[in-house]
Amino acid sequence: xxxxxxxxxxxxxxxxxxxxxxxxxxxxxxxxxxxxxxxxxxxxxxxxxxxxxxxxxxxxxxxxxxxxxxxxxxxxxxxxxxxxxxxxxxxxxxxxxxxxxxxxxxxxxxxxxxxxxxxxxxxxxxxxxxxxxxxxxxxxxxxxxxxxxxxxxxxxxxxxxxxxxxxxxxxxxxxxxxxxxxxxxxxxxxxxxxxxxxxxxxxxxxxxxxxxxxxxxxxxxxxxxxxxxxxxxxxxxxxxxxxxxxxxxxxxxxxxxxxxxxxxxxxxxxxxxxxxxxx
Amino acid sequence: xxxxxxxxxxxxxxxxxxxxxxxxxxxxxxxxxxxxxxxxxxxxxxxxxxxxxxxxxxxxxxxxxxxxxxxxxxxxxxxxxxxxxxxxxxxxxxxxxxxxxxxxxxxxxxxxxxxxxxxxxxxxxxxxxxxxxxxxxxxxxxxxxxxxxxxxxxxxxxxxxxxxxxxxxxxxxxxxxxxxxxxxxxxxxxxxxxxxxxxxxxxxxxxxxxxxxxxxxxxxxxxxxxxxxxxxxxxxxxxxxxxxxxxxxxxxxxxxxxxxxxxxxxxxxxxxxxxxxxxxxxxxxxxxxxxxxxxxxxxxxxxxxxxxxxxxxxxxxxxx
Amino acid sequence: xxxxxxxxxxxxxxxxxxxxxxxxxxxxxxxxxxxxxxxxxxxxxxxxxxxxxxxxxxxxxxxxxxxxxxxxxxxxxxxxxxxxxxxxxxxxxxxxxxxxxxxxxxxxxxxxxxxxxxxxxxxxxxxxxxxxxxxxxxxxxxxxxxxxxxxxxxxxxxxxxxxxxxxxxxxxxxxxxxxxxxxxxxxxxxxxxxxxxxxxxxxxxxxxxxxxxxxxxxxxxxxxxxxxxxxxxxxxxxxxxxxxxxxxxxxxxxxxxxxxxxxxxxxxxxxxxxxxxxxxxxxxxxxxxxxxxxxxxxxxxxxxxxxxxxxxxxxxxxxxxxxxxxxxxxxxxxxxxxxxxxx
Numbered sequence: 001x002x003x004x005x006x007x008x009x010x011x012x013x014x015x016x017x018x019x020x021x022x023x024x025x026x027x028x029x030x031x032x033x034x035x036x037x038x039x040x041x042x043x044x045x046x047x048x049x050x051x052x053x054x055x056x057x058x059x060x061x062x063x064x065x066x067x068x069x070x071x072x073x074x075x076x077x078x079x080x081x082x083x084x085x086x087x088x089x090x091x092x093x094x095x096x097x098x099x100x101x102x103x104x105x106x107x108x109x110x111x112x113x114x115x116x117x118x119x120x121x122x123x124x125x126x127x128x129x130x131x132x133x134x135x136x137x138x139x140x141x142x143x144x145x146x147x148x149x150x151x152x153x154x155x156x157x158x159x160x161x162x163x164x165x166x167x168x169x170x171x172x173x174x175x176x177x178x179x180x181x182x183x184x185x186x187x188x189x190x191x192x193x194x195x196x197x198x199x200x201x202x203x204x205x206x207x208x209x210x211x212x213x214x215x216x217x218x219x220x221x222x223x224x225x226x227x228x229x230x231x232x233x234x235x236x237x238x239x240x241x242x243x244x245x246x247x248x249x250x251x252x253x254x255x256x257x258x259x260x261x262x263x264x265x266x267x268x269x270x271x272x273x274x275x276x277x278x279x
Numbered sequence: 280x281x282x283x284x285x286x287x288x289x290x291x292x293x294x295x296x297x298x299x300x301x302x303x304x305x306x307x308x309x310x311x312x313x314x315x316x317x318x319x320x321x322x323x324x325x326x327x328x329x330x331x332x333x334x335x336x337x338x339x340x341x342x343x344x345x346x347x348x349x350x351x352x353x354x355x356x357x358x359x360x361x362x363x364x365x366x367x368x369x370x371x372x373x374x375x376x377x378x379x380x381x382x383x384x385x386x387x388x389x390x391x392x393x394x395x396x397x398x399x400x401x402x403x404x405x406x407x408x409x410x411x412x413x414x415x416x417x418x419x420x421x422x423x424x425x426x427x428x429x430x431x432x433x434x435x436x437x438x439x440x441x442x443x444x445x446x447x448x449x450x451x452x453x454x455x456x457x458x459x460x461x462x463x464x465x466x467x468x469x470x471x472x473x474x475x476x477x478x479x480x481x482x483x484x485x486x487x488x489x490x491x492x493x494x495x496x497x498x499x500x501x502x503x504x505x506x507x508x509x510x511x512x513x514x515x516x517x518x519x520x521x522x523x524x525x526x527x528x529x530x531x532x533x534x535x536x537x538x539x540x541x542x543x544x545x546x547x548x549x550x551x552x553x554x555x556x557x558x559x560x561x562x563x564x565x566x567x568x569x570x571x572x573x574x575x576x577x578x579x580x581x582x583x584x585x586x587x588x589x590x591x592x593x594x595x596x597x598x599x
Numbered sequence: 600x601x602x603x604x605x606x607x608x609x610x611x612x613x614x615x616x617x618x619x620x621x622x623x624x625x626x627x628x629x630x631x632x633x634x635x636x637x638x639x640x641x642x643x644x645x646x647x648x649x650x651x652x653x654x655x656x657x658x659x660x661x662x663x664x665x666x667x668x669x670x671x672x673x674x675x676x677x678x679x680x681x682x683x684x685x686x687x688x689x690x691x692x693x694x695x696x697x698x699x700x701x702x703x704x705x706x707x708x709x710x711x712x713x714x715x716x717x718x719x720x721x722x723x724x725x726x727x728x729x730x731x732x733x734x735x736x737x738x739x740x741x742x743x744x745x746x747x748x749x750x751x752x753x754x755x756x757x758x759x760x761x762x763x764x765x766x767x768x769x770x771x772x773x774x775x776x777x778x779x780x781x782x783x784x785x786x787x788x789x790x791x792x793x794x795x796x797x798x799x800x801x802x803x804x805x806x807x808x809x810x811x812x813x814x815x816x817x818x819x820x821x822x823x824x825x826x827x828x829x830x831x832x833x834x835x836x837x838x839x840x841x842x843x844x845x846x847x848x849x850x851x852x853x854x855x856x857x858x859x860x861x862x863x864x865x866x867x868x869x870x871x872x873x874x875x876x877x878x879x880x881x882x883x884x885x886x887x888x889x890x891x892x893x894x895x896x897x898x899x900x901x902x903x904x905x906x907x908x909x910x911x912x913x914x915x916x917x918x919x920x921x922x923x924x925x926x927x928x929x930x931x932x933x934x935x936x937x938x939x940x941x942x
Binding site for chain 2: 772775776778781782783784785787788790874877878881882883884897900901903906907910913916919920923924926927928
């Protein structure tokens with residue numbers, strides 16, 4: 001969807017792993033669940049990097065670690081020149097501005113008691129940036145950029161539609177002017193026309209701001225449309241990684257092959273899209 | 280079995296915690312029983328200090344608690360400084376009286392609550408239902424204190440019931456039967472008072488438990504099969520409704536104990552209540568601690584019993 | 600809506616009651632310590648419109664009572680002199696809200712007439728006046744204690760729910776301890792730990808503290824439940840992603856979810872705590888003479904001869920019943936309201 005990456009690696013992941021401790025229902029025994037392990041990634045600036053795999057905690061967990069919302073058990077995450085896993089609290093506070101996460105369910109990700117303007121202004125408020133008036137101004141600007149009517153600044157999330165809520169979430173994520181946006185199944189809850197609109201918005205934002213996207217999904221169709229690089233996750237490990245074209249043409253891993261085979265052919269996808277496009 | 284073992288351990292720990300808590304509370308209290316003696320100019324300071332040493336009042340908290348704990352385990356609950364006698368026998372009698380009262384009141388309350396609750400559940404669409412609802416709501420909001428005072432007023436003005444005590448004074452040559460009658464006459468007012476105070480809550484719970492069951496599909500199916508009403512109630516509705524009620528039983532013991540304290544004081548029933556009040560007013564440490572511990576024990580044991588009942592009644596818990 | 604009317608009626612009644620109590624000085628014809636040794640245990644003053652000669656008067660009046668020589672417990676009215684009832688009379692000085700000195704009372708009769716609408720107690724003190732002044736103490740104690748409990752409950756429940764782990768375990772086990780004891784016994788134990796001979800103000804504060812700190816366990820548990828579920832929300836996670844501190848998250852995202860529960864808890868706790876203060880004072884463990892509290896008004900009812908002969912001493916108790924009814928009706932209505940709104 002975007003121009004090929006300029007070659008500079010913005011985000012690098014080395015040997016990342018995380019596991020959880022869970023208890024069995026009745027015997028109360030503890031056992032370990034590996035969410036993911038041995039993850040190696042390199043994401044170039046301005047690219048759209050997709051991570052695909054079946055629905056499961058592994059991908060989301062990885063997304064959260066990349067978005068600095070959870071700590072991995074081992075490994076390193078390098079953002080630009082800084083190793084996030086070794087950052088101090090103060091450094092982490094600053095680093096948060098660089099990476100933001102868009103959740104799958106926009107409704108759950110927004111506080112139902114805040115107005116739209118408050119939601120977008122919140123990141124700036126927490127980071128202690130600007131004054132109240134300026135924050136408001138910037139919030140309105142962001143609303144405009146994501147295509148939300150300014151008259152709705154005082155509306156609560158429940159007064160918006162699903163697609164609009166996701167736009168709100170995107171506006172909020174952009175408030176701190178991040179370099180990387182991680183989209184954790186961000187389009188999965190939307191209907192096809194909304195998906196289309198959000199995709200356009202994302203493409204637009206990427207072009208204007210030079211954003212880097214890491215897109216997590218189980219939907220290969222979407223990935224086919226937008227990704228530059230694709231990594232496949234299976235049972236907590238990356239089993240294949242390559243450029244998009246190469247991936248669809250010659251998948252090396254059997255699991256990846258199965259995934260692709262399960263997909264309807266590219267032509268069918270494109271035809272569907274053309275049919276839905278308003279005449 | 281694991282379930283029971285866990286609950287018992289839990290109960291034991293709780294009791295230890297309670298005992299420590301009440302003990303610590305009183306030790307932190309500024310001043311002690313001997314303050315009165317200190318104020319008396321005829322008693323020399325040395326005597327008071329010696330007494331302190333004797334009573335062990337100048338040791339540190341953990342030491343005193345440990346001593347007390349071990350003694351208590353052996354049945355020696357300390358010495359009542361006000362009554363000048365060991366605490367154990369003193370509260371044993373009072374405890375017995377309290378148990379008699381609360382036991383009777385619980386019996387009374389539950390034997391009324393279950394049929395009334397079920398009846399209002401079955402007839403929930405009638406106009407009688409509204410009256411009962413209003414009555415229970417009103418009864419619920421009237422504070423216990425006022426209710427007991429009202430009963431006392433009733434007793435005094437009408438002379439129908441003795442207004443206090445457990446037995447009448449004339450006990451010479453009385454037969455067992457007349458003794459029993461006497462006891463019942465004295466028991467009636469406080470027990471009725473306690474029952475009235477608990478009844479609304481119990482009734483409400485029985486009613487809602489019954490309603491939930493009555494609306495359940497399996498009951499409607501049974502009714503569809505033509506099973507007669509009584510059989511339906513006893514063999515289908517009651518066992519299922521019993522589950523939340525058994526838990527309620529444990530919980531109602533706590534409220535009943537609190538209420539009994541007040542009832543005993545106001546209606547002059549010689550139980551733990553008046554004893555605790557006196558002891559509090561005179562800072563009779565060991566009595567206070569022992570009484571609080573005892574009431575907590577009643578409560579914990581009561582809960583344990585209801586856990587046991589639950590275990591016996593509900594097969595689902597046994598599977599776990 | 601039915602619920603709204605009920606809530607409205609309850610709130611109006613509560614407001615009126617509280618207003619009367621707040622302005623006790625104005626509504627009460629006498630001070631709470633004013634004694635009339637000549638008139639102990641006087642029955643409620645009868646208000647007449649027709650005098651001994653059969654003549655009707657527009658302005659109601661009262662007679663002075665004197666001891667009945669035949670019956671030491673009773674009084675006989677002296678029908679020779681009428682003492683008319685006036686509104687907005689000048690009576691004993693008092694201070695509005697403890698600040699503005701004034702002497703105006705809503706109603707009264709000229710000396711030596713007495714208007715004891717609820718009768719008098721053993722020292723000849725007007726029961727109505729003591730009821731109003733006593734209300735100030737009891738209501739204040741209840742309110743303060745409720746606030747204390749809620750503060751403790753929110754803090755503890757919030758911390759337990761938010762941080763989980765061993766803190767949660769520890770705090771909840773501690774709470775179980777408090778819940779395991781019958782509250783009145785616990786109250787006694789704690790009260791016994793407090794010194795008995797301290798100043799009135801200190802007793803009051805101690806009372807509030809004791810009552811307030813006993814009941815934190817249930818609100819804490821409720822708040823903890825809400826915090827536990829609220830903190831898992833993605834909106835909270837997102838805020839974390841902006842660098843929000845725990846305190847900020849609690850304050851702006853998590854605790855607001857508990858407002859509904861907190862509100863219902865207040866409406867339930869206040870009457871409960873008023874009752875606790877009344878009970879403690881009634882049993883002699885609370886605020887002592889001459890400060891009136893509803894508890895001390897009821898205390899004399901424990902004596903047999905009082906109950907038997909002076910029935911009007913029970914009237915203050917009856918006046919309390921509608922107050923509690925109103926509190927619980929309000930609590931019920933608020934709960935219903937919250938159920939529909941929250942959905």
